[in-house]
Amino acid sequence: MTAAQTTGKVTAEAIFSLFNLGCPSCSKMIEVRLKAVHGITAVNVNYVSDTVIVDYDPNRLTSDDIRAFMKKVSHEELGAK
Amino acid sequence: MPESRTKTSKTVPKSFRIDESALRAVEAEAASLSVSPNTLVNQILKQFAEFDRFARKINTVKISSAPFRGLLSAADVSQLIEVAKSAGSSIPQAFVTAKQGKVNFDALIGHIRSLATYAQLFEFSETLESHSHTVTLIHDFGLNWSIFLVHYIIAMLAQIGLTPKLEMSDRSVIFTISTR
Numbered sequence: 001m002t003a004a005q006t007t008g009k010v011t012a013e014a015i016f017s018l019f020n021l022g023c024p025s026c027s028k029m030i031e032v033r034l035k036a037v038h039g040i041t042a043v044n045v046n047y048v049s050d051t052v053i054v055d056y057d058p059n060r061l062t063s064d065d066i067r068a069f070m071k072k073v074s075h076e077e078l079g080a081k
Numbered sequence: 082m083p084e085s086r087t088k089t090s091k092t093v094p095k096s097f098r099i100d101e102s103a104l105r106a107v108e109a110e111a112a113s114l115s116v117s118p119n120t121l122v123n124q125i126l127k128q129f130a131e132f133d134r135f136a137r138k139i140n141t142v143k144i145s146s147a148p149f150r151g152l153l154s155a156a157d158v159s160q161l162i163e164v165a166k167s168a169g170s171s172i173p174q175a176f177v178t179a180k181q182g183k184v185n186f187d188a189l190i191g192h193i194r195s196l197a198t199y200a201q202l203f204e205f206s207e208t209l210e211s212h213s214h215t216v217t218l219i220h221d222f223g224l225n226w227s228i229f230l231v232h233y234i235i236a237m238l239a240q241i242g243l244t245p246k247l248e249m250s251d252r253s254v255i256f257t258i259s260t261r
Contacts, residue, residue, distance in 0.1 A: 014206035015197040020221065028115045047114050048124040049199050063206035063217065 012058040016067060018050040023074040027052070033073045040066070092123070132199035135179045139172055146201070146222075153225040165229040169236030186258070189237055190216065203230070203254075215257045224251040 018027050030052060031045045039060030044053045054066055104118075107125075111118040153161075177188040190207070193216065197205035203220040220226055227249045234256055238245055245256040 010208070010210050012206065012208040014204070015194065016204050017197075017201055019201060020204075025113070046124055046128075046198065047116055047121055048128050049201070051198050051201070053198065058208050063204075063219075067204075067219075 010058055012056050012063070014054050014056065014063040014066060016052050016054070016063075016070060018045075018052060021070060021074040023078050026074045026077045029077050030070055030073050034066070034070070037061070037066075037069065128199055131180075132195050135176050136200075138179050139175050141200075150222050150226075153229070154223055156225055158225065158228060161225055161229055162232050165232035166236045169233035170240060173237045174240055184241060186214075186238075186241060186243065189241065190214075192237075193218070193234075212261045213257055213259055215255065218254045219252060221252065227251060227254050230254045 018030070021030075027045050027047060027050070031043055034040055034043045034052070034054060039057045040054055041057065042055040045051075046053065052070070056063075056066065107121055108118050111121045114121070173189050173192045174184050176192050177184050181188050181191075194205055194207070196202045197218070203218040203222075206217045206219075208215045208217075218230060220230075231247055231249050231254055234245060234254070235247070238256075238258070243258055245258050247257075248255040
């Protein structure tokens with residue numbers, strides 16, 4: 001049994017593909033912007049596999065919220081270029 | 082939930098002599114990504130350490146997403162299910178045994194997580210509540226890929242005596258394990 005199960009604490013982790021965003025150069029920007037979101041506790045971009053791993057509070061956010069946010073950031077970044 | 086992938090692990094200094102053209106390629110790629118060559122080299126080595134060296138042992142091949150999607154859509158569903166059952170009852174066990182030396186729930190979920198992190202086969206999210214463990218896989222490979230994943234996961238978890246509750250659409254598979 002993990003610590004989270006022992007305490008009843010709810011935790012969540014998600015792994016997203018940056019490949020699907022169609023913005024190969026957005027990874028650094030997405031990392032910075034995700035770290036500023038309330039409810040996200042840790043962000044780790046893997047530049048080799050083009051994935052981003054996010055720890056978050058599922059009482060505040062869903063993985064769909066985070067995916068939508070990443071799409072918005074990538075569209076903003078692409079629009080700015 | 083197993084140890085978070087976002088936790089920073091300890092780093093140590095180490096010197097190697099490496100091929101000059103490989104170094105130039107890493108430096109150019111790092112510059113284009115706005116990260117340090119150190120970050121990129123560390124992630125390349127970590128991919129080898131955590132995935133590639135074990136994937137090699139189960140004869141993994143790399144394929145572009147478009148032909149992979151095409152092969153799946155052309156497949157006969159009943160044969161696809163048989164392949165999924167066979168793969169799910171053997172590949173995860175072989176992978177986690179090679180990597181961790183033992184097969185348990187956390188190790189098998191780690192295998193699914195590594196397929197998201199290093200093989201881009203789906204996106205992955207995992208929620209741990211006090212009495213349940215829910216994993217959601219999101220992908221863009223169509224209904225046959227969801228069907229494959231459902232039967233792969235059922236066969237994988239059957240190896241340790243677990244029966245998940247499953248939901249499926251053409252873009253997602255959700256499985257829940259009760260931890261009561």
